[in-house]
Amino acid sequence: MRKKSYCWLAAGILLIAANLRLPITMMPPLIPWLKSQLGFPTNMSGLLTTIPLLIFALLSPLIASFGVKHGNTRVLLGSLIFLVIGSYLRIIPNSWLLLLATMLVGIGISGGNVLLPAVIQEYFPRKTVVLTSLYTFMMGFVASLGTGAAAPIAQKVGLGSAMALISLFGVIALFVWFIAVRSLPQENSTKKATTHSARASSLLKYPLTWMITFFFGAQSLLYYSLLTWLPSFWSESGFSTTASGLLATLFQLCGMPLSLLTPIIARKRSGMYFISCLMGGGFSIGIIGLLLFQKNFVANVLLAILLGVASGASFSMCVVYFQRKTSSVIETAQMSGIAQSCGYVLAACGPVFSGIINGWTHSWVGIFLVYTLLALIMGVDGICIARHQPLNTGIDDQNIN
Numbered sequence: 001m002r003k004k005s006y007c008w009l010a011a012g013i014l015l016i017a018a019n020l021r022l023p024i025t026m027m028p029p030l031i032p033w034l035k036s037q038l039g040f041p042t043n044m045s046g047l048l049t050t051i052p053l054l055i056f057a058l059l060s061p062l063i064a065s066f067g068v069k070h071g072n073t074r075v076l077l078g079s080l081i082f083l084v085i086g087s088y089l090r091i092i093p094n095s096w097l098l099l100l101a102t103m104l105v106g107i108g109i110s111g112g113n114v115l116l117p118a119v120i121q122e123y124f125p126r127k128t129v130v131l132t133s134l135y136t137f138m139m140g141f142v143a144s145l146g147t148g149a150a151a152p153i154a155q156k157v158g159l160g161s162a163m164a165l166i167s168l169f170g171v172i173a174l175f176v177w178f179i180a181v182r183s184l185p186q187e188n189s190t191k192k193a194t195t196h197s198a199r200a201s202s203l204l205k206y207p208l209t210w211m212i213t214f215f216f217g218a219q220s221l222l223y224y225s226l227l228t229w230l231p232s233f234w235s236e237s238g239f240s241t242t243a244s245g246l247l248a249t250l251f252q253l254c255g256m257p258l259s260l261l262t263p264i265i266a267r268k269r270s271g272m273y274f275i276s277c278l279m280g281g282g283f284s285i286g287i288i289g290l291l292l293f294q295k296n297f298v299a300n301v302l303l304a305i306l307l308g309v310a311s312g313a314s315f316s317m318c319v320v321y322f323q324r325k326t327s328s329v330i331e332t333a334q335m336s337g338i339a340q341s342c343g344y345v346l347a348a349c350g351p352v353f354s355g356i357i358n359g360w361t362h363s364w365v366g367i368f369l370v371y372t373l374l375a376l377i378m379g380v381d382g383i384c385i386a387r388h389q390p391l392n393t394g395i396d397d398q399n400i401n
Helices: 003-018 028-038 047-070 072-089 095-123 128-157 159-166 168-183 189-193 207-236 241-253 256-265 269-292 297-324 329-361 365-387
Strands: none
Touching (some): 003 072, 028 095, 072 095, 128 159, 128 256, 128 297, 159 168, 207 297, 297 329
């Protein structure tokens, strides 16, 4: 493949990564405008986050299968079309159309979530670490920008124009990825892999699959639950809205350095052990610290940073496991699909059940203790995954090239 084609592919990967969280994280700051201009009910606002997560859970295995049959790059192109259509349908001032558009956005993001690790492994086998680092960094960085910029942009140009401007990231990604796919040779390893897909054993019978699936589910539940409820916790602790927002922003931004460094650190098994301990310990100490230093703003700044570091490392580690603990592009896509399908069910349920339990008990103690236990188990699970040999279901890259 020509050098120019590789450049288009690499640029496309990073632009798709920029859209994996942005269409979700941009919406919560816009809820006041949705309520005032569309009459969108406050009690339905959570659906703008929950619907994409449920779509991820339902479609992830199917997308992995489509990628094997039709080619990962082509399926990604179709996913981006859904993403762009859904993003711009949200501009139309209608509450029900907003929910439908959110479903389309979820379909679009699902393609990138599942297939990007496989595409990186397939086309950049010698630069997997670098591109994985940049991909996870780009995802978190742009998502944080979307969260911070959505409300100020809406104040200046209005709700519809704000969503249209931010959604330009999706249009640019679609344009670049279209050129990248057109520049690929007609036959590539993914296309040849379709002739071998029938021989691929189901990954569900391997313990390592369930270990990685639990790991992804645990980190998803912790991230989305904390993202949803930490601002409320800090407000109830007596901090102002501005201070709570600052702490929430720190939580998101401080994950980016570790999302960039984790694939590099985890190149060796000792690095995997270190990251697993950092994640389990970071989440556990951070969550317990929130209960112990509830009124201390300086302590909460440090705890927000610690929790952000743990969350950034945990997602990047999932991508590393998808790539390093499988033996072929097919296995990577299948493992990614299975883990994300189950993981996003937990991610969707976590914030909901946390809110219900808090409403019953009027306390965060029980919820945070469950989070702490889950974080410790996740850390041990990560160490066990690091010790485990990669899967080999009988399909390797030599067979499909």
